[in-house]
Amino acid sequence: MHLIIIILCVRGMKEKLLNTRMVYILFLNSRVLLLLNIFIALFFISCSDNEAIDDNSYIEVRLSDYLKYGENHSDAIRLCLNDCILYETKVIHFDIREICIDEAILLDSNTTVVLEDCIIKQNNGVFDNVFRGNNLVLEDDNPFGIPLHIDSISNIRIIGRGECKIIGPDVNAKIYHPVRNVEEDAIGDYYGWRTLQISFSLASDIEISGISFEQIRCWAISFDKCSNVSVHDLSIFSDCKNGDGINIRSGCHHCEIYNITGDTSDDTIACSALGRNVKRTYPDGNYIYPMDLL
Incomplete structure (x- = not known):
């Protein structure tokens, strides 16, 4: 007897329950999407900030990677140093x-x-x-x-x-x-x-x-x-x-x-205390060029 009453109640309320459930699902989905969008936005902002820090703070390179770009070793070294110039800290491995x-x-x-x-x-x-x-x-x-x-x-x-x-x-x-x-x-x-x-x-x-x-x-x-x-x-x-x-x-x-x-x-x-204490004009005696820069 109790089972029949429950079934009848369920059948009678089926349409109402379905409508309520659909509204709830839509509401839930909208909240999930909102939270997901916020999470994605924060993730990309975080990644962007980290990349900015990495891009300007540290680089570590190997000279051998630049050999194919230069005509000779001095060219490769110059290209390598130019690549590193914008970074605050530079580590260069001369692995040749x-x-x-x-x-x-x-x-x-x-x-x-x-x-x-x-x-x-x-x-x-x-x-x-x-x-x-x-x-x-x-x-x-x-x-x-x-x-x-x-x-x-x-x-x-x-x-x-x-x-x-x-x-x-x-x-x-x-x-x-x-x-x-x-x-x-x-x-x-x-x-x-x-x-x-x-x-x-x-x-x-x-x-x-x-x-x-x-x-x-x-x-x-x-x-x-x-x-x-x-x-x-x-x-x-x-x-x-x-x-x-x-x-x-x-x-x-x-x-x-x-x-x-x-x-x-x-x-x-x-x-020693050697240094430029007077202005010299070169050649100066046997000295063609200065040894002292300061």
Whole structure:
């Protein structure tokens, strides 16, 4: 009896229940869709924000990926550095066994170069640094002279992992010496700061480690008015005029140097107050170009 009454009630209310259920489903679906749309919108906003942060904060690349785009190793390095220029922090892996360069590798602030079992060799006739800070504003008509301006840079590391070397050219550039009236190999301090293998000026938080230097043409590494410098675990070999290893000069401070080995023809480590205290016109005696940038 109770079952029959329930069935009759259900049948009698079927149409009303269906209508009510449809309204409820529509209402529920609209709320679900609204919440879903809000969730999707928030998701894309979050993704967009993260991408913006990532796009401007950090990049890590491998030099080997750029070889196919450049005509030579220096081209590939230039393209790689240009790709990284908009990022705040840059890590570049030099993952090629032997790299032959025609010009200096210019490093901006917040750049780490990791040499992975890598030999960097200067091509014959190259008259330039191997690495230097990208902070010198040079005069077009006098690119080997005193810079027009030097900006401050910071947080640069050149780290060697495995067997890593920096080697000068087999055949040095020859330059006419107007005072001595002879064309000769452009080595030694008479030929200025381009003879340095690594050169940093007005830089802070610099680290260089894990590299062997060979066939250097003057000083292996030079710092002018730099601070918070760490140079360690290097081997330096030289047999040229003014074949210094590491020069800390011109007001540098808070520098640490340790685990340096090798055989140099001049000072292995030199700390001095050398700098430009008077304006000089070059050639100045036997000095064709300046060694002192600051």
